[in-house]
Amino acid sequence: DGGITQSPKYLFRKEGQNVTLSCEQNLNHDAMYWYRQDPGQGLRLIYYSQIVNDFQKGDIAEGYSVSREKKESFPLTVTSAQKNPTAFYLCASSNGQGGETEAFFGQGTRLTVV
Amino acid sequence: SQQGEEDPQALSIQEGENATMNCSYKTSINNLQWYRQNSGRGLVHLILIRSNEREKHSGRLRVTLDTSKKSSSLLITASRAADTASYFCATDPYTGKLIFGQGTTLQVKP
Secondary structure, three states, X not given: OOOEEEEOOEEEEOOOOOEEEEEEEOOOOOEEEEEEEOOOOOEEEEEEEEEOXXXXXXXXXXXXXXXXXXXXXXXXXXXXXXXOOOEEEEEEEEOOOOOOOOEEEOOOEEEEEO | OOOEXXXXXXXXXXXXXXXXXXXXXXOOOOEEEEEEEOOOOOEXXXXXXXXXXXEEEEOXXXXXXXXXXXXXXXXEOOOOHHHOEEEEEEEEOOOOOOEEOOOEEEEEEO
8 A cells, every 4th residue: 555654643752852753655755744733723844855865944843853864754853952842743745846746644643742 | 934824714514515615825826735634633635726727626625716816715515524624725835845724624513
């Protein structure tokens, strides 16, 4: 089955810890995105990557880091510098830049700081 | 910064009625997309309309785009309880990004 997979579904982080959220796609898409969603809110762009070994900051990149060493993988690290990391994180991929084509989303990771 | 804003924020209708949601955006766009999100899940693509198109249909969905007013509308006809979800517009402002609005929460009562 082709698709985009996020793991884990739920993640708990102690204050001061870094955590990494996984995002893998087997759709052969060039572009991948990370969004953050707070309760009752829309999606805010954290980072995006249009090609392997390249990525750009979105609107709320502070406290987050990413890598794009392989086409199929775009992990997001939430660092201790992110002061309010509790949120729902969504990864997406598309076969083109920006909104040229539809984006496919994973099922999300819900991160909670304890 | 948010590119798109949906209106209304929340909508409650009876099954069988039509639901209309609107999206406004700020800058020129390559295209506009609509997505659906069931509670606690990822988003699912519904329809994409390009900047040179004015109207597009897909099943019970009808999308219009008015680039002069920088606005789009999504019409769901003959709504069903299963249409209950949040609906988001997303725009591509020629930056390589896909920017989402705040969403409209639709409740369809059986």
